Amino acid sequence: MRIRKFFGAAAVFGSVLFATLSAAPAVEATPKTSVTLGMSIEPAGLDPTIAAPVAIGQVTWQNIFEGLTTIDRNGAVQPQLAESWEISEDGRTYTFKLRPGVTFHDGEVFDSSVAKFAIDRARGEDSVNPQKRYFQTIESVETPDPQTLVLKLREPTGSLLYWLAWPSSSMVGTKSADNNKTTPVGTGPFTFVNWSKGEKVELARNTNYWNKGEAAKLETAVFRFISEPQAQAAALKAGDIDGFPEFAAPELMESFEGDDRHVTVIGDTEMKVVAGMNNARKPFDDARVREALMMALDRNMIVEGAWSGYGTPIGSHYTSNDPGYVDLTGVYPYNPEKAKALLEEAGYGNGFTFIIKAPQMAYAQRTAQIMQAMFAQIGVTMNIETTEFPAKWVSDVFKASDYDMTIVAHAEPMDIDIYARDPYYFNYKNPSFNEVLGKVQQTTDPDEQAALYAEAQKILAQDVPALYLFVMPKLGVWDKKLRGLWENEPIPSNVLREVYWEE
Template identity: 30%
Template sequence: MVKRKYLTAVLTGFMAISLALAGCSSQSGSSEESQKPKTVTKQKEQTLAKKDGNSLTIAIKDNLVSMDPQDTNDTLSGSIQATMYEGLVGFDKDMKMVPVLAESYEASDDAKVFTFKLKQGIKFHDGTPFNAEAVKVNIDRVANPDNKLKRYSMFALVDKTEAVDEYTFRVTLKEPFGAMLNNFAHPAARIISPKALEEYGKEVSKHPVGTGPFKFAEWDPSDHLTVEKNPDYWEKDLPKVDSIKFKPVPENGARVAMLQTGEADFIYPVPTEQVEAINGKDGIVVENKPSIVARYMTMNSTKKPFNDVKVRQAINYAINKEAFLKVVYRGFGSEMDSIIPAGLQFYSKQKTYQYDLEKAKKLLKEAGYEKGFTTTIWGANNSDAMKAMEFIQQQLGQVGIKVEVVPMEAGTLTDKIWSVQDAKDAGVELYYGGWSSSTGDADWGIRPLLAGDSIPPKSYNVGYYQNEKADQLINAALQTADPEKRQAAYTEVQKMIWEDAPWAPLIVEDTIAGKKNYLEGVYLLPDGSLSAKEAEIKR
């Protein structure tokens, strides 16, 4: 058996190196100065702002979709779930794997059998005990394709689960998968009370019951979700605040105003154009850090004209990625130079598509679209997404592609994109979005977005991209625990998909959050998720 200490070192060693490079990847066509990661100007120590009470308000940019971790596909909802739910393992603030509800864990040498020793004496919010049977119920649920849960693909390899004894859980895979522990550290593996699953069924998405530091209080989908302190939390001296209200505020200016007036104690993201204006004033501290959050535009490769690789490549040449980074994100990030961010394990840098309008026009002419065409781009209705789509609209207009921007709220996007049951019914043409591989591994940065069997509703291949050779490479990387073999497969598949261009990869954004200076213990991880477990108000 491979012991926890050694296995964690193997899985996270690549992360430690690559995360250090996440904000420093080269930007083709950029000046030396523009290649340097932009950082928020540090301010002098301020007097602590005033704060009444011991409760927090956190303003977020999108509406929340679900509180079921096994049926959620957005990082934001997962962040709020993290206050109530916990998994067997997780990530610390540097995305190094750490035990949470597990006391220890180990893997067989062939990476097919994973055994977890569980912590004892922990209870769910409804008073039922946390044990191996509870874990089994959860993993069986998410690994069952009949349940049609959005995170099924992460556990599709599960062959057998066992509650060996009350506090020992074992899972056996159908085939080797060296990144399986990373999947258990993903938010999708957080454990729901079996009693709540039985009582609420699918409605558990509105009635979250976990083991976390906070308990569910109320959810008004049009206004806020509130969690309150769990007085019986198993970790000593936590939590330190009485409650947290999460309030969706899609409009950037309104979100910033809430922080300035004290209506909110923490906001994310901070709009890049307002970072310097608010940092150091009104008791506000703004922090930015490199991330593994990719921003890109997909093209529905089953629809004309996007079924032609020349059109897809033309679009890549027609978008100035350096200008996108400066205009939309004010330089807080780095240009993408592969289909996954540099901060992911097994990343491989590619030769970028230089901004070249003449080359774009030439490719469009060769494809039979010399005069361009008309299309639509779908995306979220928050300020940042709107700005990004309008930038893309302007850029593609230069080569005769007329783009209609169609912003949608989160629930509508879920219905129109990820819930489509048949590819022929998909209305999406272009889609602007983002992805955070919250396992830290190339597998979860590629397979759910670009594998042929990841087409909605199974997973998130919004471009409906299919390439048999690419699928073979993706599967080959899954079937070995050998890092060198996995690297070889991922290197080849990144090159192949980059040239096939089912996307226009854009940038890897920085995480940018603003807080009042009396607040500690709330921060963003490199995957863009929020941790509020250790939230504390300093007096």
């Protein structure tokens, strides 16, 4: 991570003003206790256990909702509502000791029966949990006493503690779960106050938070939704918002030079920008076509043109932050002539035409336009259809697989397993890949898991079920007196518990 601070010239006061202020009695400055943060995308709902868009968790995870475990700012799993756990030797029984004295914002007591309710809701037959598969190895949930929760598994699941930390695994109350989409109730350090659709979500400090030693320092917090990049910069400079943790205008980062109020932050994320292809639809069912399209793309030029040089090219669905990372950008390097030859071999010597459904976000639109020009050089015509995200994109692409190609930043950490899901919008099927991913869950040994992840990356790099483009960095701009925001993003979030204003 790199942090750059830009300072303007010092303000100069006239002698009369100086004398007036000097004569005035000293007034002790009152520290600010509120913050307003900007977000590019407004969530469609506020319950991360029933829908996939990451914007939901960016408002609610670790602010309103908490889990049995959590992920810290370094990406490590830590205890949360479960203060400790034991794992049986065969890896099939997890016994959690739950924290006493935890209540939901509506007063409901959190205990093992509520935890069982939340987990059964996530894994049940009628579950709409976006990560339902993470709960499928749970055979039974037992509650021997109010502070003890036992998960019996059908088979070892080496990533279980990590998965239980995700927003989709948040603990929800029996009384409030049905209404969490619009009026979320959790156990976290902030309570929900109001959601002005199209504008903002307001939170307030939870005065009854169970963890007194880590109670929120802020009294109130507001998330404002500003989609247009120029408007984001204008709101920052006008002081209408205190920070934009995920600033969507990389070309405007330098515009804060000389601004003594802000700090710019360039951190790591898990946001893998990929152009997914419908592997069940011609011509993308032919590996040679997919390989040709990959070789038609100059990833360095895409990063420069689409995101002002901020980003790292990738060759598989993986980031350098993750265990077992392998740089595979050399598997199908930029080679337009070889791409043309492959298309000829596949029977598309005269090229073909297709549509890319690109979300309205700046990175997707800019990347699609650059790809369009590069594909034209090998005789392939790509027409761009802007598709509203999240609603339209989720409906048409994610759920219905009604598309040729799309482009989106996959923000979930360690989500290489999406290529083993059936169904999933790529419509990619590879038993060998699935077998490797299955082996990952059979061990908790970090070295063994890393080696298996490396093998999985290589399979995807060779098969190219999606065009692997680049990892987006976390570009943040916020007030230089604001402390505690995460510089890096091991999981999509805006964790506010440690945020405060420097006096």
